[in-house]
Amino acid sequence: MKQVTIKDIARAAGVSYSTVSRSLSGSPEISEKTRKRVLELCREMNYTANTVARSMVMKSTKLLGLIVTDISNPFMSELAYYIDGQARARGYNIVLCNSLRSLEQERSLFELMISRKVDGVILLPAESESYNTLESLLPRMPTIFVGENLRDVPESFVTVDNYRGAYMGVEYLYRLGHRRILYFGKRKGSTTHQLRSEGYRAACEELGLEPRYMNNTFSSTSIRNGYQLAQQLFSQPLRETAVFAATDTNALGILQAAEEKGIRIPEDLSLLGFDNIRDSGLPRIGLTTVEQPKKLLASMAVDSLLDKIANDQAGYTHRILTPSLVERTTCRAVSRA
Amino acid sequence: MKQVTIKDIARAAGVSYSTVSRSLSGSPEISEKTRKRVLELCREMNYTANTVARSMVMKSTKLLGLIVTDISNPFMSELAYYIDGQARARGYNIVLCNSLRSLEQERSLFELMISRKVDGVILLPAESESYNTLESLLPRMPTIFVGENLRDVPESFVTVDNYRGAYMGVEYLYRLGHRRILYFGKRKGSTTHQLRSEGYRAACEELGLEPRYMNNTFSSTSIRNGYQLAQQLFSQPLRETAVFAATDTNALGILQAAEEKGIRIPEDLSLLGFDNIRDSGLPRIGLTTVEQPKKLLASMAVDSLLDKIANDQAGYTHRILTPSLVERTTCRAVSRA
DNA sequence: TTGAAAGCGCTAACAA
DNA sequence: TTGTTAGCGCTTTCAA
Numbered sequence: 001m002k003q004v005t006i007k008d009i010a011r012a013a014g015v016s017y018s019t020v021s022r023s024l025s026g027s028p029e030i031s032e033k034t035r036k037r038v039l040e041l042c043r044e045m046n047y048t049a050n051t052v053a054r055s056m057v058m059k060s061t062k063l064l065g066l067i068v069t070d071i072s073n074p075f076m077s078e079l080a081y082y083i084d085g086q087a088r089a090r091g092y093n094i095v096l097c098n099s100l101r102s103l104e105q106e107r108s109l110f111e112l113m114i115s116r117k118v119d120g121v122i123l124l125p126a127e128s129e130s131y132n133t134l135e136s137l138l139p140r141m142p143t144i145f146v147g148e149n150l151r152d153v154p155e156s157f158v159t160v161d162n163y164r165g166a167y168m169g170v171e172y173l174y175r176l177g178h179r180r181i182l183y184f185g186k187r188k189g190s191t192t193h194q195l196r197s198e199g200y201r202a203a204c205e206e207l208g209l210e211p212r213y214m215n216n217t218f219s220s221t222s223i224r225n226g227y228q229l230a231q232q233l234f235s236q237p238l239r240e241t242a243v244f245a246a247t248d249t250n251a252l253g254i255l256q257a258a259e260e261k262g263i264r265i266p267e268d269l270s271l272l273g274f275d276n277i278r279d280s281g282l283p284r285i286g287l288t289t290v291e292q293p294k295k296l297l298a299s300m301a302v303d304s305l306l307d308k309i310a311n312d313q314a315g316y317t318h319r320i321l322t323p324s325l326v327e328r329t330t331c332r333a334v335s336r337a
Numbered sequence: 338m339k340q341v342t343i344k345d346i347a348r349a350a351g352v353s354y355s356t357v358s359r360s361l362s363g364s365p366e367i368s369e370k371t372r373k374r375v376l377e378l379c380r381e382m383n384y385t386a387n388t389v390a391r392s393m394v395m396k397s398t399k400l401l402g403l404i405v406t407d408i409s410n411p412f413m414s415e416l417a418y419y420i421d422g423q424a425r426a427r428g429y430n431i432v433l434c435n436s437l438r439s440l441e442q443e444r445s446l447f448e449l450m451i452s453r454k455v456d457g458v459i460l461l462p463a464e465s466e467s468y469n470t471l472e473s474l475l476p477r478m479p480t481i482f483v484g485e486n487l488r489d490v491p492e493s494f495v496t497v498d499n500y501r502g503a504y505m506g507v508e509y510l511y512r513l514g515h516r517r518i519l520y521f522g523k524r525k526g527s528t529t530h531q532l533r534s535e536g537y538r539a540a541c542e543e544l545g546l547e548p549r550y551m552n553n554t555f556s557s558t559s560i561r562n563g564y565q566l567a568q569q570l571f572s573q574p575l576r577e578t579a580v581f582a583a584t585d586t587n588a589l590g591i592l593q594a595a596e597e598k599g600i601r602i603p604e605d606l607s608l609l610g611f612d613n614i615r616d617s618g619l620p621r622i623g624l625t626t627v628e629q630p631k632k633l634l635a636s637m638a639v640d641s642l643l644d645k646i647a648n649d650q651a652g653y654t655h656r657i658l659t660p661s662l663v664e665r666t667t668c669r670a671v672s673r674a
Numbered sequence: 675t676t677g678a679a680a681g682c683g684c685t686a687a688c689a690a
Numbered sequence: 691t692t693g694t695t696a697g698c699g700c701t702t703t704c705a706a
Contacts, residue, residue, distance in 0.1 A: 356676060394682050
């Protein structure tokens with residue numbers, strides 16, 4: 001696997017190797033004749049440019065770090081799909097890592113990215129503490145946070161408007177006639193969760209409803225712990241006619257527990273999720289939910305980051321996207337008896 | 338974002354920069370005193386090694402290319418999760434790309450990987466033709482194919498035993514009392530599909546059943562086209578008591594069409610899938626299916642590839658893993674009336 | 675135990 | 691239009 005280099009080509013063509021470099025880079029200051037001959041030779045000899053060497057002198061790897069907590073999570077893999085698409089369109093490739101929701105791991109990955117000299121990193125943070133853990137490293141690497149609202153922090157992020165999404169969700173259920181709505185799965189340590197629950201509370205106040213919470217006491221959000229929580233919930237008679245789940249994964253857990261309990265959704269209970277992960281659109285599930293615009297999130301993340309890289313001195317930007325409601329089959333109108 | 342280099346450290350420490358390099362690399366030929374002082378200084382000055390420069394001289398980037406058709410596909414994202422884990426444990430990072438199931442795109446990504454000087458690539462091929470498209474590039478990059486059985490081709494791959502899995506599936510249904518089993522969703526252009534359908538046919542012959550196929554006429558396999566196919570299937574009375582779907586995604590499409598038609602699964606019809614994607618274990622879905630051991634697939638892919646990289650001259654290896662059956666709720670025993 | 679120097683493959687400033 | 695040369699940050703011989 002001996003590598004053909006620019007020097008081999010130069011020797012074969014009988015020119016200096018800067019001439020080869022110029023031919024390759026499409027520089028104008030070279031005769032068409034030489035260029036053609038050199039390019040021809042490159043093809044014949046199977047020359048492939050060495051990006052590493054180029055990175056070295058250009059001081060740019062054309063690589064973007066993407067740190068997610070878990071790529072097997074459907075929300076993240078969908079986002080990753082779009083991020084890769086957008087990055088490639090802009091001439092970049094992605095170095096993917098999983099932080100496993102560990103702050104320690106996340107920090108060590110971030111250092112790795114610095115060491116690898118990626119041009120920037122897109123971070124789906126392990127938790128709301130992530131900013132603090134990484135703060136000292138941030139000046140050394142252009143970074144954009146995705147999906148987690150950092151509020152008043154001087155670093156770029158792009159996220160959906162979680163407050164507004166939750167507000168919209170409550171309004172929607174209200175319009176269907178629901179007057180008792182449980183908020184399910186609020187978890188500590190996540191600004192996203194915090195904002196969603198604030199949106200829920202505000203809407204309840206506005207509409208004259210009494211808020212009630214069932215909090216997630218686990219350290220992460222998953223189908224499994226949604227299921228466990230829901231079992232608890234269903235162990236007593238339920239006063240509410242609708243449940244608003246903090247995330248779709250939690251809603252999926254509720255679905256399972258309800259099925260086992262013989263509680264029919266939406267006949268006996270309406271269920272609303274948040275995120276619109278792909279699973280939610282699956283047959284037999286058909287979860288009605290507040291959608292995060294994943295494709296937009298992805299392209300904004302990439303574009304913001306590239307902007308930041310280009311304008312070194314720039315500050316930071318906060319972009320908050322508007323969510324929308326996706327109606328499927330888990331919510332129904334109730335008559336006000 | 339000025340980078341602190343080995344030279345800055347050397348200057349500060351009043352030593353030559355090879356001494357710094359030696360301290361960092363844990364070389365034995367250096368006094369403990371100097372090493373300590375240098376390391377201390379590195380910490381103070383926030384030194385981070387430049388991996389790109391190191392790659393240049395070491396002729397190894399410690400990067401593995403991972404080319405998938407679509408990372409948002411649950412089977413692939415799960416695989417990617419395990420691949421990243423195993424790669425990292427072995428000191429490597431992953432460069433992720435999506436080929437979008439296009440041979441052209443796939444080839445251009447492969448060339449990109451060569452140019453980026455990744456140490457090897459793990460390929461989830463776009464289709465069975467992939468080997469042919471890439472053949473001329475393969476000698477230039479250690480590669481392992483994952484998930485697609487290349488049969489008699491002189492290149493490494495790791496895959497599940499698709500023939501055997503299908504055979505097992507038929508046996509399972511037979512044991513439940515089914516005598517009429519439809520094979521659903523066989524698609525042209527995929528060796529995987531070919532082998533599965535051969536396994537199905539062999540089992541039918543062995544057990545004295547009459548094979549019947551409903552082929553997938555689309556160019557890919559998805560929930561959507563499984564759904565469309567199933568609509569066709571259900572437009573006429575069905576003779577079979579069980580359907581064996583070529584993939585879980587197809588099975589999910591069937592589930593949807595059945596629901597809309599009022600066909601109950603498993604009461605009216607048993608349904609068996611293949612792959613065990615995560616969606617299949619979701620509440621209300623509970624698809625019984627033939628499982629591909631994804632974690633094992635992943636670690637074998639990484640290990641085989643690293644072996645290949647280490648022993649440059651080596652030939653190729655074919656590893657075929659045994660699938661297993663995951664019983665959930667979509668198949669039921671039928672009494673033989 | 676340490677330093678000097680070459681070189682990895684490339685780009686770009688400067689000279690011719 | 692082309693060639694010469696320095697240098698990107700590092701590792702590693704070879705010499706001291």
